[in-house]
Amino acid sequence: MRVYNFSAGPSMLPESVLQKAAADMLDYEGSGMSVLEMSHRAKCYDAIIKEAEALIRELMNIPDNYKVLFLQGGASTQFASVALNLHKNGKADYIVSGNFSNLCFKEGKRLTNARAIASSEDATYTYVPKVTKDMVDPEADFLHICFNNTIFGTKYNYIPETPENVPLVADMSSMILSEPVDVSKFGVIYAGAQKNIGPAGVTVVIVRDDLLENFTENCPTMLKWKTQADKDSLYNTPPCYSIYVSMLVFRWIKEMGGVEAIYKTNVKKANMLYDYIDSSDFYKNSVQKEDRSLMNVPFVTPSEELDAKFVKEASAEGLVSLKGHRLVGGMRASIYNAMPVEGIEKLIAFMKKFEAENK
Numbered sequence: 001m002r003v004y005n006f007s008a009g010p011s012m013l014p015e016s017v018l019q020k021a022a023a024d025m026l027d028y029e030g031s032g033m034s035v036l037e038m039s040h041r042a043k044c045y046d047a048i049i050k051e052a053e054a055l056i057r058e059l060m061n062i063p064d065n066y067k068v069l070f071l072q073g074g075a076s077t078q079f080a081s082v083a084l085n086l087h088k089n090g091k092a093d094y095i096v097s098g099n100f101s102n103l104c105f106k107e108g109k110r111l112t113n114a115r116a117i118a119s120s121e122d123a124t125y126t127y128v129p130k131v132t133k134d135m136v137d138p139e140a141d142f143l144h145i146c147f148n149n150t151i152f153g154t155k156y157n158y159i160p161e162t163p164e165n166v167p168l169v170a171d172m173s174s175m176i177l178s179e180p181v182d183v184s185k186f187g188v189i190y191a192g193a194q195k196n197i198g199p200a201g202v203t204v205v206i207v208r209d210d211l212l213e214n215f216t217e218n219c220p221t222m223l224k225w226k227t228q229a230d231k232d233s234l235y236n237t238p239p240c241y242s243i244y245v246s247m248l249v250f251r252w253i254k255e256m257g258g259v260e261a262i263y264k265t266n267v268k269k270a271n272m273l274y275d276y277i278d279s280s281d282f283y284k285n286s287v288q289k290e291d292r293s294l295m296n297v298p299f300v301t302p303s304e305e306l307d308a309k310f311v312k313e314a315s316a317e318g319l320v321s322l323k324g325h326r327l328v329g330g331m332r333a334s335i336y337n338a339m340p341v342e343g344i345e346k347l348i349a350f351m352k353k354f355e356a357e358n359k
């Protein structure tokens with residue numbers, strides 16, 4: 001029996017994608033081999049990576065003057081890559097809105113003159129700081145933000161403005177392809193795949209052409225975006241199979257009506273859950289309302305004992321991986337693109353039952 005998996009990542013994939021991958025497992029389109037066994041230089045593999053790129057370009061409306069890279073190392077590697085690849089004046093600004101943006105800021109401090117211009121740590125990251133253009137150093141090499149804070153369940157409801165020539169860099173790991181985004185407002189967007197794109201192992205980096213020349217002199221070859229940009233992500237062996245499954249997910253998003261349609265469903269799913277939590281005096285979500293994430297919904301019951309009981313009993317009913325991150329406790333329902341509306345309905349029904357039994 002398949003469960004409803006509320007994991008923050010790796011997370012659910014659409015069932016039709018898994019079925020297609022299974023059907024292709026032994027013999028991919030008459031090649032007599034699995035994509036798992038295929039050379040990344042093979043013609044049939046080239047078609048896969050090209051289709052993946054074409055589809056994400058179409059789905060996100062990525063302008064022609066941006067490169068799309070399929071890299072390894074996870075979003076965490078990009079925390080360093082950002083500072084190594086965007087280096088002109090040797091200083092950079094960061095907004096610290098949660099755990100991952102803080103890790104990125106810390107990595108930045110090792111590599112450049114990094115400055116946190118705003119932080120919501122004072123309120124345990126229950127909101128997203130509001131930053132205006134005048135707060136950003138006009139000589140900063142970039143401003144880095146984390147667009148959706150996976151652990152704390154917050155999301156930017158605005159795109160920070162930066163002074164001319166200061167590119168905005170965004171970690172979109174946990175919200176990419178979940179809502180329409182104007183790519184042209186960003187210099188760089190990056191995302192680990194295992195939340196909203198596909199299986200773990202591939203990281204998508206979308207970077208504006210002119211920024212590819214700003215790397216530090218001692219930037220390692222494999223961390224330099226230009227290395228892979230010049231070779232269409234085939235400088236060395238890419239995470240072939242993860243890219244293939246990501247391509248299937250992109251096809252699925254397109255079939256669902258594209259990002260705009262997925263977004264409508266995501267709003268519906270998130271509203272169902274938040275509305276129920278808000279209507280109950282048993283469950284609580286502490287995030288400032290206008291900054292609530294559409295993808296990650298943390299909540300608590302009145303006690304830690306009940307939280308633990310909730311996670312255990314939900315799991316027994318096929319609602320799994322609801323335990324909150326250790327930094328926050330309680331529960332967290334990650335409801336990425338692949339989580340169907342029925343999963344939310346089943347979760348809410350369980351929450352009602354649990355409330356009635358434990359109040």
Ligand SMILES: *Cc1c(COP(=O)(O)O)cnc(C)c1O
Binds near residue numbers: 075146148150193
């Ligand atoms: C999961 C996550 C990361 C870490 O991704 P890895 O691919 O495991 O390195 C970074 N940033 C955000 C916003 C995330 O959600």
